Amino acid sequence: MVTFGCAAVADVEPQALGFTYWFESPPDGKPRAVTIRFTGRRVGEKRKPRRDDTFTVLETVERVLPASGRIAITGRFTTVAPGEWHVSAIPMSPKRPAGRTGSSTPSLVSLPKASTTGPTRFAPVVRIRAPGAHLGAWPAFVGLGVLAALMAQALLAAHLDLSVGTTLGISLIASLVGLVGAKLYYAAQQGPRALMKSSALVSTGMCIQGFVIGAIGAAVVGALVAGIPVGSLLDATAPSLLFGMTIGRFGCFFGGCCAGRPTASRWGLWSSDRRVGMRRIPTQLIESAGAFVLGLVAFLVVWNATGYQAGTVFVGTIAAYTLGRQVLFPLRDLPRNTAHGRAVAIAASTLVLLTALLVGVFA
Numbered sequence: 637m638v639t640f641g642c643a644a645v646a647d648v649e650p651q652a653l654g655f656t657y658w659f660e661s662p663p664d665g666k667p668r669a670v671t672i673r674f675t676g677r678r679v680g681e682k683r684k685p686r687r688d689d690t691f692t693v694l695e696t697v698e699r700v701l702p703a704s705g706r707i708a709i710t711g712r713f714t715t716v717a718p719g720e721w722h723v724s725a726i727p728m729s730p731k732r733p734a735g736r737t738g739s740s741t742p743s744l745v746s747l748p749k750a751s752t753t754g755p756t757r758f759a760p761v762v763r764i765r766a767p768g769a770h771l772g773a774w775p776a777f778v779g780l781g782v783l784a785a786l787m788a789q790a791l792l793a794a795h796l797d798l799s800v801g802t803t804l805g806i807s808l809i810a811s812l813v814g815l816v817g818a819k820l821y822y823a824a825q826q827g828p829r830a831l832m833k834s835s836a837l838v839s840t841g842m843c844i845q846g847f848v849i850g851a852i853g854a855a856v857v858g859a860l861v862a863g864i865p866v867g868s869l870l871d872a873t874a875p876s877l878l879f880g881m882t883i884g885r886f887g888c889f890f891g892g893c894c895a896g897r898p899t900a901s902r903w904g905l906w907s908s909d910r911r912v913g914m915r916r917i918p919t920q921l922i923e924s925a926g927a928f929v930l931g932l933v934a935f936l937v938v939w940n941a942t943g944y945q946a947g948t949v950f951v952g953t954i955a956a957y958t959l960g961r962q963v964l965f966p967l968r969d970l971p972r973n974t975a976h977g978r979a980v981a982i983a984a985s986t987l988v989l990l991t992a993l994l995v996g997v998f999a
Contacts, residue, residue, distance in 0.1 A: 637653075637654065637655055637656075637723070637752055637753075637754030637755075638653075638654025638655065638656065638710065638712075638757065638762050638765050638766065639754065639755075639757060640757065640758075640761055640765060640771060642761075645758045645761070646755075646757055646758060647718070647758075648758050649718070650714075650758075650759040651716065651717075651718040651756035651757065651758065651759055652712060652713065652714045652716060652756060652757065652758075652759035652762040652763065653676065653712065653713045653714075653716045653721055653723070653754075653756050653757075653762070654710060654711070654712045654757070654762040654765060654766070655674055655676075655710070655711055655712075655723045655725070655752070655754075656708050656709065656710045656711075656766065656767055657672050657674070657695075657708070657709050657711075657725040657750060658706060658707070658708050658767075659706070659707055659727075659747050660705070660706055660707070661700050661701060661702060661703065661704045661705060661706075661707055661900075661914075662700075662702050662703075663702060663703055664702050664703065665702050666702070667699050667700060667701050667702070668699075668700055669696055669697065669698050669699065669700070670696065670697045670700050670707075670709075670727065670747075671694055671695070671696040671697075671727070671728045672694070672695050672696075672709055672711070672725050672726070672727055672728070673692065673693075673694055673725070673726045673727075673728055674691075674692070674693040674694075674695065674711045674713075674723055674724070674725055675690070675691070675692050675693075675723070675724050675726070676690065676691045676692075676693075676713065676716075676721045676722065676723040676724070677689060677690045677721065677722055678690070678717055678719050678720065678721050678722075679719075679720050679721065679722050679753065680719065680720050686717075688715070688716065688717045689717060691713045691716065693711045693712075693713055694728075695709050695710075695711040695911075697709050697912050697914075699898055700898075701898055701899065701900040701915075702900065703900050704898060704899070704900040704904075704914060704915045705900075705906065705914070705915050706906075706914075707912065707913065707914045708766070708767040708768070708908070708912070708913035708914070709911065709912050709913075710766040710767070710910070710911055710912070710913075712762060712763065714759055714762075714763070716756055717756075718756045719755065719756060720753065720754070720755050721753065721754065721755070721756065722751065722752075722753045723751065723752060723753070723754070724749065724750070724751040725749065725750045725751070726749050727747035727748075727749070763910075764891075764892065764910055765910075766892060766908050766910045766911065766913060767908060767913045768892060768906065768907050768908030768913040769890075769891060769892030769908045769909075769910045769913075770890045770891060770892075773886075773887050773890035773891040774887040774888065774890075774891030774893065775887070776887065777883055777884055777885075777886045777887030777888075777890070777891075778880075778883075778884045778887050780883050781879070781880035781881065781882070781883035781884035781887075782811060782880055782884075784879050784880060784882075784883055785807075785876040785877060785879055785880030786804060786807060786808075786876070788875060788876040788879050788935065789803060789804070789807060789872050789873055789876035790803065790804060792871075792872035792875070792876065792935070792938055792939070793869075793872050795938075795939060796868050796871070796872055796938070798864055798865075798868060798869065798872065799862075799864065802862050802864060803864065803869060803872065805858075806854075806855055806858035806859060806862060806864070806869070807855065807873070809854060809858060810850075810851040810852070810854035810855040810858060811851055813850045813851060813853070813854035814846075814847040814848065814849075814850040814851030814852075814854070815842070815847065815850075816850060817846040817847055817849055817850020817851070817853075818842035818843050818844065818846040818847035818850065819841070819842050819846070820846055820850075821842075821843040821845055821846020821847075821849070822841035822842050822843040822846065823841070824846075844881070848877070848954070851877075852870070852873075855869060855870070855873060856870070865946060866947070867945070867946025867947030867948075867950070868946050868947075870946075870947055870949075870950035871938050871946060871947060871948075871949040871950050872938065873950065874931075874934050874938075874949055874950040874953040874954065875931040875932070875934035875935035875938065875953065876931075877931075878927045878928070878930055878931030878934065878953065878957065879927075879928070879931045879935075881923075881924070881927040881931075881957075882924050882925075882927045882928040882931060883924075885920045885921065885923050885924035885927065886920070886921070886924060888920040889907060889918065889920040889921055889924075892907070892908045892909055892910035893909070893910070894919065894920050894923075894968060895907060895908065895909035895916055895919070895920075895968070895969050896916040896917030896918055896919035896920070896967055896968055896969060897916060897917050897919075897967055897968065897969045898914050898915065898916055898969070899915055899916060899917050900915065901915075901917075904916055904917060904918070905918045905921070909969060916969065917967045919964055919967045919968050922964060922967075923960070923961065923964055926957075926960045926964075927957065927960075930953060930956055930957055930960070931953075934949055934952075934953045937949055944996050945995055945996065948992045948995050948996045949992075949996070951988060951991075951992045952988075952989055952992030952993060952996065955985045955986075955988040955989035955992060956985075956989050958981065958985040959982060959985040959986060959989060962978050962981050962982045962985065963982075965978055
C-alpha cells in the first residue's frame with residue numbers, strides 16, 4: 637500500500653488509496669503487455685456495504701521487456717471512502733487472437749496473486765507517491781538549482797559590471813513569472829479545457845518551456861525598466877539557467893517525471909513515472925549532463941570573450957539546448973503530440989544556433 641510517514645496530514649481530506657504490485661519480467665520471449673486487476677473492499681464496517689465500499693481498477697504495463705528486471709505497477713483509487721481497505725491484485729491472462737491456441741512466450745498465469753490491507757491517505761500525496769518516486773525530491777532539487785543559478789548569475793553580473801542587486805531582483809521576479817508560465821504551458825498541452833480550468837495554476841504539472849518563455853520575457857521587461865543592458869543581462873542568465881536545469885533534472889529523475897523509455901540494457905537505470913517503475917533510459921540525467929556541458933561552455937565564453945555582440949551567447953545557448961532536447965525526445969516515454977513539430981523545432985533551433993555562431997565569430 638502507498639503510505640508516508642507524516643502523521644499530521646495522514647487523515648486530512650481528501651483521501652485516496654494507492655497500491656503497488658511487484659513482479660519479475662520474464663527471462664526471454666517477446667515484449668508484451670501485462671494487466672493487473674486490483675479489487676478492493678472496505679473493512680471494519682458493520683453496516684450493509686454501499687457502492688463506495690468496493691472498487692475494481694485495471695492497470696496495464698504496455699511494454700514488458702524480457703530480462704529487464706523487477707517491475708512495479710501502482711494503481712490508485714481517488715473516489716474512495718476513508719478508512720481501512722483490503723486490496724487484492726490478480727494478473728489477467730492476455731487475450732489471444734481468434735483461432736490461436738498457443739503462444740511462444742511464457743504465460744502470465746505464472747504471476748502470483750497478492751493481497752494486502754492498509755488505510756487511505758492524503759490524496760495529493762497518494763497521486764505522486766510510488767516506488768522510485770520520492771516525495772519532496774522535485775522541489776528540493778529544483779530549489780537547489782535555483783540557488784545555484786542565482787549564484788552563477790551574480791558572479792557573471794559582477795564580471796560584466798551589472799548591478800548585482802538589481803540583477804538578482806529582476807531574476808527573482810522573473811522566476812515567479814516563469815513558474816506561472818510553466819504551469820500554464822503544461823495545462824495548454826493537456827488541451828484547451830485544462831487551460832481554462834481555475835485549477836490550472838495549482839496543478840502538479842509544469843513544463844520547462846513555459847518557464848523559460850515566462851522568465852525570459854519578464855527578465856527583458858525588468859531590464860528595460862531598470863535601465864540594465866538587455867543583451868548583457870541575458871548573457872549572464874543563459875549559463876545560470878542551464879546550471880539550474882543541471883541540478884533540477886535530478887529532481888525529475890527521483891521525483892518520477894519526464895521518465896525515459898523502458899529498456900533491458902545494462903546501462904538503464906531503475907526509475908518510475910509515478911505509475912510504472914522499471915529499468916528505463918535515464919533521459920533526465922542525460923539532459924542534466926548536456927545542460928551542464930552547455931552551461932559551462934557559455935559561462936567560459938561570457939567570462940573570457942571580449943568584443944562579441946551582447947545577447948548572442950544567450951540566443952546560441954538556448955538554441956543549442958532546444959536542439960539537444962529535441963534529439964532526446966524519442967528516448968522519453970511520452971506520446972508525440974504533433975506529426976512534424978519535432979522536425980520543425982530541430983530545423984529552427986539549428987538555424988538560430990548557426991546564425992548566433994556566425995554573428996559571434998564575425999563580431
